[in-house]
Amino acid sequence: MPEDATTSKRPATDAALDFPVIFLLSANLGSQEIQDLEDQIPTLTYDIDEAEVVLGKVFRKERALFELRKHKLATGEVDPAERSPTTSREKKRAKLAAPALPSSDVDSDTSTDGEGEKSLVGRAAATAAGSTVKVVKLPWLTDSIRAGEVLPLGDYIVYEGRKLPKTPEQTPQPPAEKAAEVMRRALADASGSPGSSRPKSSHWKRAEALSSSPIRPALLRETTPEHDLDVHLPPIPDYLRTTYSCQRPTPMNPPNEGFIAELTKIKTARTLMGDKVGVRAYSTAIATVAAYPHLLQTAPEVARLPGCGTKIAVLFQEFSATGQVAEAQQDTSDPKLSVLRLFYSIWGVAETTARDFYNRGWRDLDDVVEYGWDTLTRVQQIGVKHHDELQLAIPRAEVEAIAAAVLAHAEALRAGFRMVVVGGYRRGKSESGDVDVLLSHPDETATRDFVGSLVVSLENAGLVTHTLSLSMTNSERGQVPVSWKGNAGKKLGQAGFDTLDKAMVVWQEPAAGSAQPNPNPHRRVDIIVSPWRTAGCAVLGWSGGTTFQRDIRRWCKRERGLKFDSSGVRSRKDGAWVDLESGPGGKPAPDMLTAEKRVFEGLGLVWREPGERCTG
Structure with a gap:
């Protein structure tokens, strides 16, 4: 290297x-x-x-x-x-x-x-x-x-x-000034007489900044007990003093799940509205709050966290007083956003297409079928046809059963395949939206052109009902790790977050006996095949939350001069593949999990268990 x-x-x-x-x-x-x-x-x-x-x-x-x-x-x-x-x-x-x-x-x-x-x-x-x-x-x-x-x-x-000062239209809650004055008086009582001339404390300055924030909800109150809490705030863990979520342990069930749920609603609304900057802002704040190991109690406690600031602190103050955030509730009940959420939930429909459907005057799935069926792609038609079933959560036991069936068919075609179930399942989710199965083989001749044969085998067994996407890019280039060519002219298969062979399919367990129609729900399954030499990158790239994955790429770019994706690591200096997974003398890793740990080490990151990558 x-x-x-x-x-x-x-x-x-x-x-x-x-x-x-x-x-x-x-x-x-x-x-x-x-x-x-x-x-x-x-x-x-x-x-x-x-x-x-x-x-x-x-x-x-x-x-x-x-x-x-x-x-x-x-x-x-x-x-x-x-x-x-x-x-x-x-x-x-x-x-x-x-x-x-x-x-x-x-x-x-x-x-x-x-x-x-x-x-x-x-x-x-x-x-x-x-x-x-x-x-x-x-x-x-x-x-x-x-x-x-x-x-x-x-x-x-x-x-x-x-x-200029905010107008009444921009500041719709008239009691704000009174609330801010109440907080200032409470702070004055807590720190001494109102006329005291002693220097203002750090806490006073933080609170004063919040009270003068352009966003002035009527909840900007801080009682004396709350002030006392701020004085004795728990220390920020060292791992939180970074903007990279890939350096932090982020558990599946953090102490502040309720507040995170409200922020997630706002982030989803920003996604549907095409506000990319807002989505990144809320993603960063959510990842930080999820990694904070203490139950949040006051707005200043939130404001001091990296990636949060006064905006998130004000939202928390509202949440702590009412148990919800008005903006999140408004987004949830907004008729337009409700329609956009419905369209966005169709497999094969991104936020831009969802807005296009809305702008055509469609308001439900019946409108899509009646007025636009012939304009949909085949994938979108399948997404509409099986929409309700594909929204059903998949229990862990069923995820394991589907993965076992995939591995059994792979082994029947070529013995020696190894499998890791990645995605939300590997992070510890009790239920998943789809099933992500990653396969590899120590003999790289086994993985070349393999995914197509595997899908045919599953179709013949009646397990795969539709193939939504089949990519053979990695095999087409001879499974050689692709060099990075900067932002110049991407070739076929080089777009996206990796260039691995993969199949995205719709799965349905056969009905018992000859029952018709089949009562078993359709499920979404992704089958990824990686060459052994980059299997560790594949496991890492398919196991973290969205923000964790974003920050892995950002860390590699800003701190290591590398380009990371699930199909390997490249140097930004000369575009060459960087081998982080082989041991001494170029000896391959004995298994995919060892390879993944070597990638962490090679990137200069502390190992994080999959259950600590739940950034959302």
């Missing part, structure tokens, strides 16, 4: 840049482009009200104003001659020119966390109504990273505006 392939790190200049708080606009950006840009912004926020800079593919003031209005941020334009400094160099000059503040006014909660990033909670007070926000062209970020310093905004600024 080339030394530079595993020891290359994120450039020190990138990590050290003191960017202002940045909100990234998703308009005109692809999902991969958004992910790449987010990885480069250490001060990224998903709440535009907290932002000092709004960054995007925006080149005209009119478009900038449109984007701010779309995100419900009201501003008044600032004269260019009055523009405030933004870069660290400009801030230092302004600081030298400004009179010094009394020591009692110094914010004691501005220390950096374990990764050197400034707390968004600590910044919240500085981004309240009256501060400015700048809409900036995207090249400012890339040029700054290339230069190794935060460049002056100068000609990059498209628009600068002063943040």
Whole structure:
């Protein structure tokens, strides 16, 4: 394994840049482009009200104003001659020119966390109504990273505006100011007399930031007992002081399942609406809360967690008071989202297609059948036909029975096959939405062109009723680990999260006797076949939660200079395959689980059991 392939790190200049708080606009950006840009912004926020800079593919003031209005941020334009400094160099000059503040006014909660990033909670007070926000062209970020310093905004600024107070339409809950005042008085009672002139504590600053948050629900109250709890918050575990969920143990049943369920509803709504930035924001917050080992008790406790900040803290304060989050409940009951959820649940229908169905005027499955059947793909037609059955959860015992049948047919065709049941089953779910079976064989001649023969055998046995997708990409290239060619011209089979041979099928157990129609439900089954040399990557790639898998790829890219997917690891330097699974002298791993552990070790990650990868 080339030394530079595993020891290359994120450039020190990138990590050290003191960017202002940045909100990234998703308009005109692809999902991969958004992910790449987010990885480069250490001060990224998903709440535009907290932002000092709004960054995007925006080149005209009119478009900038449109984007701010779309995100419900009201501003008044600032004269260019009055523009405030933004870069660290400009801030230092302004600081030298400004009179010094009394020591009692110094914010004691501005220390950096374990990764050197400034707390968004600590910044919240500085981004309240009256501060400015700048809409900036995207090249400012890339040029700054290339230069190794935060460049002056100068000609990059498209628009600068002063943040205006929220209107009644933007702040629909009128008791907010009163609630904030109640919290401030409660905090004053807890810390001394209202007229006390002693320096404000870190807790006061966090609470004050929350009370001045642009999102002002009527639940922003903190009693004295709650204040006492904040003073004695449990320490954040070291493993949570990272933005990579693949470095943390995340259990199947975390202490804060109720709150996570509410956040998941909001994330699903963002998915259906095509809000890719929002989906990533909530995915990150959910993964963090799921890894937190203590029962959350107060909003400041949430706000200090990486990837959460004031937005998630405010939602938690609402949840702790009412047992639910209003936004999640509204999303659940929204008629349009209910229809989109129905269409999205059809196998073969992604969120974009679900919105297209809705825009055609369809409102249920009958409409899809009556008005659009001939426009559906074959896979979508099967998804509609067996929709209700495919929504049924599959108990673990049935998952095991299906997997055993697949292995038995594989062994009948060629002895010596090994199997791992991956997906949610391997993480410990009591019920699964589908069955994911991974097969490999120590003799790589056995796995080449094997998946097609296996599917035919299962069809002849009456177990597979439909083949939704059959990919033989790995066999077509001779099972040689494909080199990574960057973002240039993907060839057939190189798109997606791996290039393994796989079959996605519909399964139905034969009826007992000759009963007709068959009463057994149809099930979704994925059969993946991996060559032995990359079986560890395959097991890892098919075993983690979605955010865990996302962060494995992000970790490899940012920290190791590698490209990871289920079909192997490649160097981003020269595109060559990197062998992490062979032992001394190139000896193959004795089994697939040993190979998976070697991949963890080779990537510089602590081994996590499958039951600790439940990030959602």
